[in-house]
Amino acid sequence: MDERPILFFDSGVGGLSIVEPARAALPAAPFVYAADSAGFPYGTKSEAEIAGRVPALLGRLVERYRPRLVVIACNTASTIALPAVRAALDLPVVGTVPAIKPAAELSATRVIGVLGTEATVRQAYVDDLSARFAGDCLVLRHGSAELVELAEAKLRGEAAPADAYARVLAGLFDQPGGDRIDVVVNACTHFPLVEAELEIAAPHPVRFVDGGPGIARRIAHLTAGQGWPAQDGRTGRLDGVAVFTRLGERERALLPALESRGFGRAEAL
Structure with missing residues (x-):
């Protein structure tokens, strides 16, 4: 043993x-x-x-x-x-690392959202993944510190404000082309913990993927x-x-x- x-x-x-x-x-x-x-x-x-x-x-x-x-x-x-x-x-x-490759394989509209922390979404590593695996896609990014806090609060048993998740997602879906996003990469390990809440708050049906x-x-x-x-x-x-x-x-x-x-x-x- x-x-x-x-x-x-x-x-x-x-x-x-x-x-x-x-x-x-x-x-x-x-x-x-x-x-x-x-x-x-x-x-x-x-x-x-x-x-x-x-x-x-x-x-x-x-x-x-x-x-x-x-x-x-x-x-x-x-x-x-x-x-x-x-x-x-x-x-x-x-x-x-952000699951951009599987997101690109799943996307029918060729528009992908990358939802992460502010530090992650600005990394050149994300640029490289997008170029290598999603070169024919529009890759939109949004960094949210609030969503990290919401995930931590959920595990502490605290209720979130009613509009909290929709407000976070607006930073992604309100970008030009955001109405065509069909796959969102949860590029922060906190975010799958609140995936159910994100699915409900999304302005249209999308699929969420992560690297777990x-x-x-x-x-x-x-x-x-x-x-x-x-x-x-x-x-x-x-x-x-x-x-x-x-x-x-x-x-x-x-x-x-x-x-x-x-x-x-x-x-x-």
Whole structure:
């Protein structure tokens, strides 16, 4: 048996949208979920701040938890800091990038929306993905810090203002050509957590896609043939650990949502 966990990392709880398909693919795998709550949110920070913070923080997390694999379950951190993290860590690192390729494959109108954080949607990496995989599409982008907060609030059990999601989506669909969008890329791991609300608020029917299933397949591929610890005989699952860089009242309000997703213990880094 191999006790080493898989470490998931995000600024907040958005990475739980990656945890769900990964747990379905690897039900016996022990997981550690790390949220940089002291640095939350990443989407409004500069590239220099994120590039300096993420590799150092992941170095500390790897030293403490000794994972077999690290998943940067955050589009913003991945598009900015992934090369530096891979250079610093001597273990596999999986990043999360906008699902522009599958969106282009699905689009009939050839107009795609990319909904992410402000930091993600302005990255040259998104330009490259669009040119490589959606060259014949109009790719419209919108960055929203508010939607990140709405996702976090939902997991704390807080109600959102009635018009909140429609207001966010207006920033995307009100752009020239936005009335022809038929696929929206959830380019922030927080956003699949509120996909049902986004579907209701969209001005016309659209399909939302994200990178979660693809990331789960990648994790399964990289860990194929490895041993896993025995599961709890009563529950049939393993008790995961959630770790925060700041564990205050705001973070404690998220613990029930984390516990319901298999993270029964909380720690501060």
